Amino acid sequence: MPIFKDKQYFRVKLDKEADESLWLQCKSCGELVFKRRVRENNNICPNCGEYFFLTAKERIESLIDEGSFEDVSRPIIADDPLGFQDEKAYPQRLEEAQQKTGLPSAIILASASISQMPSVIGVMEFQFIGGSMGSVMGEQICHGMEEAIRRHCAFILVSSSGGARIQEGIFALLQMVKTTAVRARLARERLPFISVMTYPTTGGVLASIASLGDIIIAEKGAMIGFAGRRVIKETIAEELPKNFQTDAFALEHGIIDRVVKREDLRSELTSVLKFFQEEKKR
Amino acid sequence: MPIFKDKQYFRVKLDKEADESLWLQCKSCGELVFKRRVRENNNICPNCGEYFFLTAKERIESLIDEGSFEDVSRPIIADDPLGFQDEKAYPQRLEEAQQKTGLPSAIILASASISQMPSVIGVMEFQFIGGSMGSVMGEQICHGMEEAIRRHCAFILVSSSGGARIQEGIFALLQMVKTTAVRARLARERLPFISVMTYPTTGGVLASIASLGDIIIAEKGAMIGFAGRRVIKETIAEELPKNFQTDAFALEHGIIDRVVKREDLRSELTSVLKFFQEEKKR
Amino acid sequence: MSDEKTLDLLEAKIQELRELNKVDGLDLSAEISKLEKKLAQMRTELYANLADWERVRIARNTKRPYALDYIGAIFPGFYELHGDRMCGDDRALLTGFAELDGRKVAIIAQQKGRDPAENKERYFGMARPQGYRKATRMMHLAERFRFPIISLIDTPGAYPGLESEEKNIGGAIAASILSMLEIEVPTIAVIIGEGGSGGAVAIGAADRVLMLENGIFSVISPEGAAAILWKSKERVKEAAASLKLTAPELLDMGVIDEVIPEPLGGAHKDIVQTASALKQGLIHHLDELSEKTIDEIMAARYERYRDVGRYSTLSD
Amino acid sequence: MSDEKTLDLLEAKIQELRELNKVDGLDLSAEISKLEKKLAQMRTELYANLADWERVRIARNTKRPYALDYIGAIFPGFYELHGDRMCGDDRALLTGFAELDGRKVAIIAQQKGRDPAENKERYFGMARPQGYRKATRMMHLAERFRFPIISLIDTPGAYPGLESEEKNIGGAIAASILSMLEIEVPTIAVIIGEGGSGGAVAIGAADRVLMLENGIFSVISPEGAAAILWKSKERVKEAAASLKLTAPELLDMGVIDEVIPEPLGGAHKDIVQTASALKQGLIHHLDELSEKTIDEIMAARYERYRDVGRYSTLSD
Numbered sequence A, B: 001m002p003i004f005k006d007k008q009y010f011r012v013k014l015d016k017e018a019d020e021s022l023w024l025q026c027k028s029c030g031e032l033v034f035k036r037r038v039r040e041n042n043n044i045c046p047n048c049g050e051y052f053f054l055t056a057k058e059r060i061e062s063l064i065d066e067g068s069f070e071d072v073s074r075p076i077i078a079d080d081p082l083g084f085q086d087e088k089a090y091p092q093r094l095e096e097a098q099q100k101t102g103l104p105s106a107i108i109l110a111s112a113s114i115s116q117m118p119s120v121i122g123v124m125e126f127q128f129i130g131g132s133m134g135s136v137m138g139e140q141i142c143h144g145m146e147e148a149i150r151r152h153c154a155f156i157l158v159s160s161s162g163g164a165r166i167q168e169g170i171f172a173l174l175q176m177v178k179t180t181a182v183r184a185r186l187a188r189e190r191l192p193f194i195s196v197m198t199y200p201t202t203g204g205v206l207a208s209i210a211s212l213g214d215i216i217i218a219e220k221g222a223m224i225g226f227a228g229r230r231v232i233k234e235t236i237a238e239e240l241p242k243n244f245q246t247d248a249f250a251l252e253h254g255i256i257d258r259v260v261k262r263e264d265l266r267s268e269l270t271s272v273l274k275f276f277q278e279e280k281k282r
Numbered sequence C, D: 001m002s003d004e005k006t007l008d009l010l011e012a013k014i015q016e017l018r019e020l021n022k023v024d025g026l027d028l029s030a031e032i033s034k035l036e037k038k039l040a041q042m043r044t045e046l047y048a049n050l051a052d053w054e055r056v057r058i059a060r061n062t063k064r065p066y067a068l069d070y071i072g073a074i075f076p077g078f079y080e081l082h083g084d085r086m087c088g089d090d091r092a093l094l095t096g097f098a099e100l101d102g103r104k105v106a107i108i109a110q111q112k113g114r115d116p117a118e119n120k121e122r123y124f125g126m127a128r129p130q131g132y133r134k135a136t137r138m139m140h141l142a143e144r145f146r147f148p149i150i151s152l153i154d155t156p157g158a159y160p161g162l163e164s165e166e167k168n169i170g171g172a173i174a175a176s177i178l179s180m181l182e183i184e185v186p187t188i189a190v191i192i193g194e195g196g197s198g199g200a201v202a203i204g205a206a207d208r209v210l211m212l213e214n215g216i217f218s219v220i221s222p223e224g225a226a227a228i229l230w231k232s233k234e235r236v237k238e239a240a241a242s243l244k245l246t247a248p249e250l251l252d253m254g255v256i257d258e259v260i261p262e263p264l265g266g267a268h269k270d271i272v273q274t275a276s277a278l279k280q281g282l283i284h285h286l287d288e289l290s291e292k293t294i295d296e297i298m299a300a301r302y303e304r305y306r307d308v309g310r311y312s313t314l315s316d
């Protein structure tokens, strides 16, 4: 069974781990860059501007007010409802993912403030089995929206997902319905839902909760698509445009509202929250 | 002023006028065909199947139960709110149109049964200034929907229109809003609105009431388009497909629900009314 | 599948004997009767405990009845409504009005093609955004007139191609799910063949979900799962078994509400019988739903989907 | 328009004299002052009673402020939302959130281009179906958050082309009108330039309709009317006059609620002043509407459009 056996190990904390190395080499420009500098720069290469991969912890850190993080996820972990066994048993995959990421599941759910404005924010961890949506992620997203209703604040979801969690079979598929059901409730409460699509937002996550934002913001460099390139190429011998499934493609085709650079994402969210939060003057 | 000065001349009757000639020559196949035969055949050439033009009176006759026609239009006639004068003064155009068609306006509005099922039905007369929608047509359409609400029956609108009545300027344009406003009320009453598009359904009529049917049926051979070919060619040097703005084009592009042959239109409406009218068995 | 081939051969042979029996006046009745018993026995052995992969094959069998076959048998007055009012009329997803034994309903149905030409037109049953938008339009129309919705699901999945992505297939599916959840009329979904992933769930988020006995309902195709998880397309049987995508398994897991029985060998062996069983199932569930108020239905629907999923709660 | 050219020349001359006055220390104040008076007088004469066709020319003047100019002046924090969630992002019709002097509003605005490249992108301000669908989406979003809607109208009309017809421009406009009428928030439309036909009315069916003094609002362009009714494109002036498409005429006819004054010569002569007048007008009407309940607003809106039109009732 998974390594997180009780609540005390379960809570996510944003403590910075000591870096084992001081420098890293940018894959894009080849430059050796100072690691702390990179981290402070939203994981963007200070030399060439390349975006390095952000973990969910790093992502949430880059968006929220320091010290405002509070894990509000439910204390749940994945089951193995199908007894799924491919090359590895599913519980083993889960344990490896937990060990690799230090997270109990593929999503962090927190209450946090952004520029002093409260919000409930969910961030997917792509390194946790491809950020795939199983029962736990579905439940946390729903719980997050309900928490936003209780706190009467905005809900923000930062997607980074390969789609549904295959190993949970039909239960994973039905999380598309589950998250949509609770999303409808959030709408009835007239609370804003801001969907942030990052690299990659695909499959069942795209075809449900991520596409249902009142406002949909894509991070520059995001990959946004329903079907994988491989599947498309196998099914249909079609020439795909150069910008296929990029942020620019999504904007051009009306799928999203805005493309925002990583370094501007926090101020973008600030603007939106401010607009929705402030009381009308009259 | 228009020739219809008081109500007694105003009511539409479906009396057949004596035909001055017995035969007509089909423009499509060249055959001399017996006029009464053509009329009994929905104005379709018995030789080649070509559709001849149907007047509003002929159209309504071809759809409703004999003897069920009752003019329920409001006793109103067009004003000349702009004092519009082009090559002719607008009142003169109106009078000519009235004399030509024997109708007070470009629409007949009747209560009538179709296969014993009650309905309120509006039919546009293309020969009355191109079936254009001015204040009178707008009012009659709205009145028809309200009459359908009072009688708790379906509303059917058979469109044949070049668009808004230019000579009534802004008032004509605003009939798009007016008819839409009352259409929304009909929807709230959960009464069906069947829009039948015939040759031609264009401009402001297409861009408002005609496109808002619960079910949209196009007569085979209908022309359905927002902008005229001439305008499009002038504005944009675009190659237009061969079936541009035909019934087939509209079906292919999801604009309408069905294409129905003229000779089947009555039975089509019968099926639809039957479906909506019959009480649920349990 | 050589066993299935044997069955087909035997069946053909019996048919030939029957013809002979008629035409030539020979009395072969005893032999025929014996062979029929043999055939029935072999069928039972073969199909009674079908492995998941065999079900997948039956669900995809090109002889299998498709949506229009059931519509023809169950909803004879089907009145099709075309078009999404936006840009197209998807022939892989049909909508319309119909009557179910006197009850007015709205139909949303995925339709595969029978031959290459029809499959070209119907994209092998893979709907594009215009299909899901047509479905969404139908849902709201049904709600206006208070017609319950019956959706017949049979798709490998939504169409994966350039056009789908250009027209926001993700958003179209999400909007379709949302509408299914929000419309205030009873809804019943039936998986009659393939219930492929998001393309199926888009019109499947219903108050009742039924499945034909040999239908499948899965988050991904066995081929896709094999390619991703086993890194080998040969491992489809294991993938199929692991996914628990058959009707009996899904019933066991509480995900669907009823399995509609098929004749041995599959629905195509006797479409009249299958359609009749489906019709009874639909009537039964529709009548049950009709006895509830719409508020009760909406509350139950919310609860059903709010609670779907399996996870463990950690101890304090 | 030679008179307008004379005015421009005179204005330029005065400007030159002003520069001279500064740079060389010459005292030309008296002469400048005289010329300024002369210019003001000529302007008043020229513009005070503009013929309809001249208004059309001003409404279409490429120096005229466009939607984004007013947005920049009146709604500094404009937050644009792109895309119809269906297939595209129409650049001829913009939507977004903004604040109007502390009041949160949603904006729907038609935007022309300033140069050929921008006009290519913005289709000369002619929105396609994706534009009207984006507008419709914005209306429902605004309703969810109870933001009033302000629409800025400036279009020759909806885009007349193959793509528009393929994507059901008629249905898109009709749906947009319907949404304008159904959303339960206050709505204000302003015709800032051209209010061309169905393309304008699609986002113009508001609780209050304002017009800039030199805006036009018409069922058809003067060119179109001339071609159809006079069978001659030369007769545009007569057509323009006949259509009664100017703000003062429309106010007289009770079709619009207020005319926002422009400086002599047109809004482009002083955008700050024009924007300020527009802002005051918007605040005034928004405050008036905000004092009503939404039921009152919906009832008044229905009455307004149910009753629009002019006809004679026959005697009994």
Ligand SMILES: [Zn+2]
Residues within 6 Å of the ligand: A026, A027, A028, A029, A030, A031, A045, A046, A047, A048, A049, A050
């Ligand atoms: Zn670099």
Ligand SMILES: [Zn+2]
Residues within 6 Å of the ligand: B026, B027, B028, B029, B030, B031, B045, B046, B047, B048, B049, B050
């Ligand atoms: Zn003929």
